[in-house]
Every structure is written in structure tokens, then in C-alpha cells.
Amino acid sequence: MIRLAANLSVLFTEHDFLDRFAAAADAGFRGVEYLFPYAHAPETLRAALRDAGLEQVLFNLPPGDWAAGERGLASLPGREAEFHDSVVEALRYAEALDCPRVHAMAGLLPAGADAETRAAHQATYLNNLRFAAAEAAKVGREVLIEPINTRDMPRYFLSRQAHAMAVLEAVGADNLRLQFDLYHCQLMEGDLIQHLERQFARIGHVQIAGVPGRHEPDVGEVHYPAVFARLESLGYGGWVGCEYRPAGGTREGLGWGRAYGLRAEEEGTQGGCPCPSGV
Template sequence: MIRLAANLSMLFTEHDFLERFAAAAEAGFRGVEYLFPYAHAPEALRTALKESGLEQVLFNLPPGDWESGERGLASLPGREAEFRDSVVEALRYADVLGCPRVHAMAGLLPLAADDETRAVHHATYVANLRFAAREAAKCGRELLVEPINTRDMPGFFLSRQAQAMAVLEEVGEPNLRLQFDLYHCQVMEGDLIRHLERQFSAIGHVQIAGVPERHEPDVGEVHYPALFARLETLGYDGWIGCEYRPFGATRAGLGWGRDHGLRPSQQ
């Protein structure tokens, strides 16, 4: 059975952040993810999870200066010490929240980056991921990497599935896994079912959204029931993160989820 997790950075934004946990549980979710937990004490987040009966399934490492446009530190040369500190902080939160996996955003390339610059970013990325994966392994966590499309995030270092798979192989740590966002893959490459099949053994988490507007997954060019069916056939037993921007009120757009296990409470 497909297990859906609400991304609280995008869903239930009608509510203050700590109130979104209860809203997600009332809508039928049993797991949650979000971009970053660091604006709140981990104990406050743990309380919200416990009171709502939810499982924390994923969040990202600190991304650098998000408000100024940074989108991760993992591939940025000269920022290695900051990246290592971000690993420590993320794993501290993961321990308190019982979260089994964290995602290290790759970061942005400089404008008009040449081959030499890309090579330096690649070497930095591999070294940083190896460090982070080994630290995560010490506390029983997985580290994820995610190709993100360059339409939504121009200049993002990791944007292709083959690039991600090559990085996993080069780093060589068994707890380094692929965060496979079907929305990003469709925008960049398409051929979603074949990508799922080829990369299945590396996938640690899946995310969804409608394409191209990133609204509900029952709107747009991707037929998610077929993808869910293939995931089940392949034996996927992980979470599927609902990382989309609702067209209107979140709960009003969740009808699609009733066919996939969402059982909203009566209000």
C-alpha cells in the first residue's frame, strides 16, 4: 500500500507551521516532511508529531542563506566547514524527531560555469557527501541526494538522474540513497517508469507533484496511478512525499488521495 506523507512547507499553509501537523493528521496523513525544521526547537516539533500521531520521514540539511538565494552547500568549494556543521545540526534534529533520513541539497553553480568549475564542484560534492553519509551511518540514518530541475531552480548542480546515480557509485557509501522526485524528473527527462525501474535499488524516498504547474498530482501530464502501481509492483515500501502547491485550500484538493489510503477525519 502506498504511504503518503504531507510536505508541510507546501501543504496546509492556511495554518501556522506548528498547526499544520494536526491539519495533516486530520486529513488522513500518517507521515510528514518539510524543507527545514531549524526555525523551531526540535522538542516543539517532536511534541507536534506526538500529539498528532505522525511520523517524521524527511527534512533537509541547512541550505546556507536561503533568503539570499542559496540552495544547499554540499557542492560549494570553500564552504566545507559550514557544510560539516550543517550535518551535525541536521543529525541532532533527526535524533530528537526520530527521522530516518535527511537530504543534502547540492547547491548552485556560478553563472556560466566552465568545465573546470564544474569539476571542482563535483569533487567537493563527492567529498562532502562521503563525510555526511559516514556521519549519518553512525546514528543509523540515511543521507539522500535529489536531482532538481533547472527550470524551477536554475543553476542547481544536480539535475539529472544519471548524474545522481554516478555520484552514488563514486561516493560508495551504502546509506547514501536517491530522493526520486517524479515532478523534477518529468520536467528534465520524462520516461518516468523506466527511470523507476533502472534506479529502483537506489531509491530511498519518492516525491510527487502535478506537472507542469506543481499543483495536485491528479492534474497535469503525469498519470500517477500508473506510477504508484509500478512502485508497488517493484516492492517499494517507503513514503511518497506530497511536495506540491495546492491550487486552493489544501484539504479541498485531496480527493485524489482517497484512492491511495488517505482517510480524512470528520470535522
């Protein structure tokens, strides 16, 4: 059975962040993910989850200076101590929120990176992921890595599925797994179901969005019902994160998810959500 999680960093942005939990639950979601929890105390987020009857399924490690353009620390030589601190902080939140997995963003290569620079990033990445996986194992959590397309995120260190699988093999930790984002994979490589089948044993989480616009998954070149059918036939029991940017209002665009338990605006309780309009 496909279980959909709302990514609250991009969905329900009609509401203030803490009100998005109730809005997601009212729309039929039973799990949530988002980029980062660190602007809020763990107790505040735990209360929002509890009150909405939701599970926290994923969030990212601290990424460095996001506002300045940094996109993760895991592969950055010279930033190892900061990465180690980010692992500790993320796992503190993961325990408080009963979240089973966290994503370690790889970070960006410098412009014009040569082979020596790439090799230094690779060595740093492997060592940092070994540390992260070992720390996560102590508290029963998983660490995920995700290939991200270089159209949306130029110079991102990890952009190919084969590279991700090689990293998983080199680190050799059972709790280091693949975050398989079909949107990113389609933009970089396509052949989604073949990738899914080949990598299935290492997949810890799946994310979706329409291609190429990153809007609702029923718009664009990917036929998600076929992908979902293959996920189910393979026995996938995890979550599918909805990490797309709605083309209009979030609730109005949820018609694609009716078969998976979601409720679009006309099906909900008009005006019944207690969340005030926000941001």
C-alpha cells in the same frame, strides 16, 4: 501499499506551521516532511508529531542563506566547514525526531560556470557526501541526494538522474540514496517508469506533484496511478512525499488521494480540526 507523507512547507499553509501537523493527520496522512526544522526546537516538533500521531520522514540539511538565494552547500568549494556543521545539526534534529533520512541539497553553480568550475564542484560534492554519509551511518540515518529541475531552480548542480547515479556509485556508501522526485524528473527527462525501474535499488524516498504546474498530482501530464502501481509491484515500502502547491485549499484538493487513505474536505469532520486558520 502506498504511504503518503504531507510536505508541510507547501501543504496546509492555511494554518500556522505547528498547527499543520494536526491538520495533516486529520486529512489522513500518517507521515510528514518539510524543508527545514531549524526555526523550532526539536522538543517542540517532537511534541507536534506525538500529539498528531505522525512520523517524521524527511527534512533538508541547512541550505546556507536561503533568503539570499542559496540552495544548499554540498557542492560549494570553500564552504566545507559550514557543510560539516550543517550535517551535525541536521543529524541532531534527525535523532530527536526519530527521522530516518535527511536530504543534502547540492547548491548552485555560479553563472557561466566552465568545465574547471564544474569539476571543482563535483570534487567538493563527492568529498562532502562521503563525510555526510559516514556521520549519518554512526547514528543509523540515511543521506539523500535529489536531482532538481533547472526551470524551477536555475544552475542547480544536480539536475539529471544519470549524474545522481554516478555520484552514488562514486561515493560508494550504502546509506547514501536517491530522492526520486517524479515532478523534477518529468520536467528534465520524462520516461518516469523506466527511470524508476533502473534506479529502484538506490531509491530512498519518492516525491510527487502534478506536471507542469506543480499542483495536485491528478492534474497534468503524469498518470500517477500507473506510477504508484509500478512502485507497489516493485515492492517499494517507503514513503511518497506530497510536495505540491495546492491549486486551492489543501483539504479541498485531496480527492485524488482517497484510494490511498486521504480525506478531502467533504469527507472530514467539518470544523473538527483543532487548528486555527493561520498565516
